[in-house]
Amino acid sequence: MNNTENRLSHSPREKFSGKLGYLMATAGSAVGLGNIWRFPYLVAKYGGGIFILVYFLLIVVFGYALVVTETALGRSTGKSPIGAFGTHSNKRWTKAGAWINAIVPAIIVPYYCAIGGWVVKYLIEYLKGNASLLATDAYFGSFISNALTSELCFFVFALATFLVVIFGVKKGIESGSKIMMPLLILLAVIIAIYSVTRPGAIEGVKYMFIPNFKNFSTMTLVAALGQMFYSMSLAMGILITYGSYLDKDVDIEKSSIQLGAFDTGIALLAGLMIIPAVFAFSGGSAEALNSGPSLMFITIPKVFESMGFANIIGAVFFIMVLFAALTSSISLMETCVATLADQFKWSRIKCCIMVFVFILVVGSASVLGYGPWEFVTIFGMQVLDFFDFLSNSLLMPIAALFTCLFITRIVGLDKIENEVCLSSQFRLKKLYRISIKYIAPVFLAIILISSIASVLGIISM
Numbered sequence: 001m002n003n004t005e006n007r008l009s010h011s012p013r014e015k016f017s018g019k020l021g022y023l024m025a026t027a028g029s030a031v032g033l034g035n036i037w038r039f040p041y042l043v044a045k046y047g048g049g050i051f052i053l054v055y056f057l058l059i060v061v062f063g064y065a066l067v068v069t070e071t072a073l074g075r076s077t078g079k080s081p082i083g084a085f086g087t088h089s090n091k092r093w094t095k096a097g098a099w100i101n102a103i104v105p106a107i108i109v110p111y112y113c114a115i116g117g118w119v120v121k122y123l124i125e126y127l128k129g130n131a132s133l134l135a136t137d138a139y140f141g142s143f144i145s146n147a148l149t150s151e152l153c154f155f156v157f158a159l160a161t162f163l164v165v166i167f168g169v170k171k172g173i174e175s176g177s178k179i180m181m182p183l184l185i186l187l188a189v190i191i192a193i194y195s196v197t198r199p200g201a202i203e204g205v206k207y208m209f210i211p212n213f214k215n216f217s218t219m220t221l222v223a224a225l226g227q228m229f230y231s232m233s234l235a236m237g238i239l240i241t242y243g244s245y246l247d248k249d250v251d252i253e254k255s256s257i258q259l260g261a262f263d264t265g266i267a268l269l270a271g272l273m274i275i276p277a278v279f280a281f282s283g284g285s286a287e288a289l290n291s292g293p294s295l296m297f298i299t300i301p302k303v304f305e306s307m308g309f310a311n312i313i314g315a316v317f318f319i320m321v322l323f324a325a326l327t328s329s330i331s332l333m334e335t336c337v338a339t340l341a342d343q344f345k346w347s348r349i350k351c352c353i354m355v356f357v358f359i360l361v362v363g364s365a366s367v368l369g370y371g372p373w374e375f376v377t378i379f380g381m382q383v384l385d386f387f388d389f390l391s392n393s394l395l396m397p398i399a400a401l402f403t404c405l406f407i408t409r410i411v412g413l414d415k416i417e418n419e420v421c422l423s424s425q426f427r428l429k430k431l432y433r434i435s436i437k438y439i440a441p442v443f444l445a446i447i448l449i450s451s452i453a454s455v456l457g458i459i460s461m
């Protein structure tokens with residue numbers, strides 16, 4: 001797993017150092033802000049227990065099948081997305097589909113860096129000893145409306161990602177995150193136990209785990225699907241690329257299940273840190289539950305403040321979150337760089353600089369859109385929310401739908417199955433077949449239509 005540069009420039013194609021290397025690399029990409037920041041606010045906003053139930057069902061029915069498909073496609077062709085699809089077909093619709101897979105990370109990475117900037121800011125403030133200030137309700141709003149500070153923090157995070165990708169010092173970050181990830185889990189468990197045992201918090205636990213069908217809306221489904229793609233780094237060719245570095249003797253079925261379980265476990269843990277606290281500290285009001293992307297940044301400081309030693313806990317927590325976010329943003333940026341380098345045969349440095357400039361321009365708009373440019377809306381959404389919606393609720397379902405059709409129509413399910421069976425008993429083969437052939441395409445189509453309808457205001461979000 002430590003041969004990132006080679007891995008992404010494709011020559012020579014090196015393999016992961018066995019199963020653990022593959023799992024660490026995919027987990028590093030999968031576990032990030034999606035689990036810690038995004039999952040809890042979606043659970044809060046889109047119905048609590050019912051959202052989690054839908055999310056689980058989606059993982060079992062599609063998520064698993066898509067992880068297996070992308071990994072097997074990558075391993076059988078030995079190429080990254082555009083090349084992998086191109087190996088099997090040169091038709092126009094397949095080219096377009098491959099490009100959609102490749103474009104998704106480019107839409108995500110700018111606003112991912114914007115959120116990464118928020119993490120940087122909170123870390124700095126905890127290091128400065130400002131825990132009580134961070135725990136006040138107005139803090140997040142005043143930080144984000146200050147264009148200079150928020151842009152600066154965004155720049156620091158984007159620059160860190162850029163430097164790691166361009167100098168290929170990913171090794172250091174990865175070995176760092178080998179220590180950080182287990183520590184983050186340990187700390188998250190402690191914080192979650194603390195949160196859950198606060199007076200009033202049990203209402204939050206109930207909200208999270210008891211599905212209330214009254215809370216179900218189309219957006220529950222749309223948001224849960226988008227989150228599944230996002231959190232497991234699906235529908236954007238990342239797992240195809242990682243699969244292409246995988247040895248033939250690694251059990252794809254087992255490692256896919258492990259990836260899903262690990263990723264979901266961390267998301268649930270983050271949910272348990274945050275949602276019960278929303279009930280304990282803000283009474284679980286609709287306004288608090290609906291706070292969206294700012295939820296973690298408003299709630300977590302209150303938990304720390306009440307725990308004591310807030311500055312130390314806060315600093316440690318945000319350092320770990322920073323590592324988790326960096327391993328993900330690096331994998332996003334690298335995918336963009338690899339696609340450009342592969343397709344246009346430009347030098348790696350040129351591609352890195354182009355992607356970095358792109359991140360700065362588009363990411364800045366997301367940062368400002370949460371502050372001074374609050375009045376700018378696209379289809380009623382703030383800039384950051386718009387990019388998030390565009391990637392997760394529109395392009396990823398299209399990319400996933402394309403992958404399903406591509407596998408059944410062009411590659412043939414047998415080929416993928418044979419690839420998986422090289423090293424796995426493939427016990428869930430039947431479920432896999434039904435999912436890719438029928439369930440996934442039908443559901444994806446329904447979800448796509450609903451999200452387009454909701455943007456156009458035909459159904460309510």
Ligand code: PHE
Nearest residue numbers: 030032033034035231233328
């Ligand atoms: N899965 C990452 C997260 O949960 C985000 C990500 C998406 C990373 C796509 C890489 C690619 O934060």
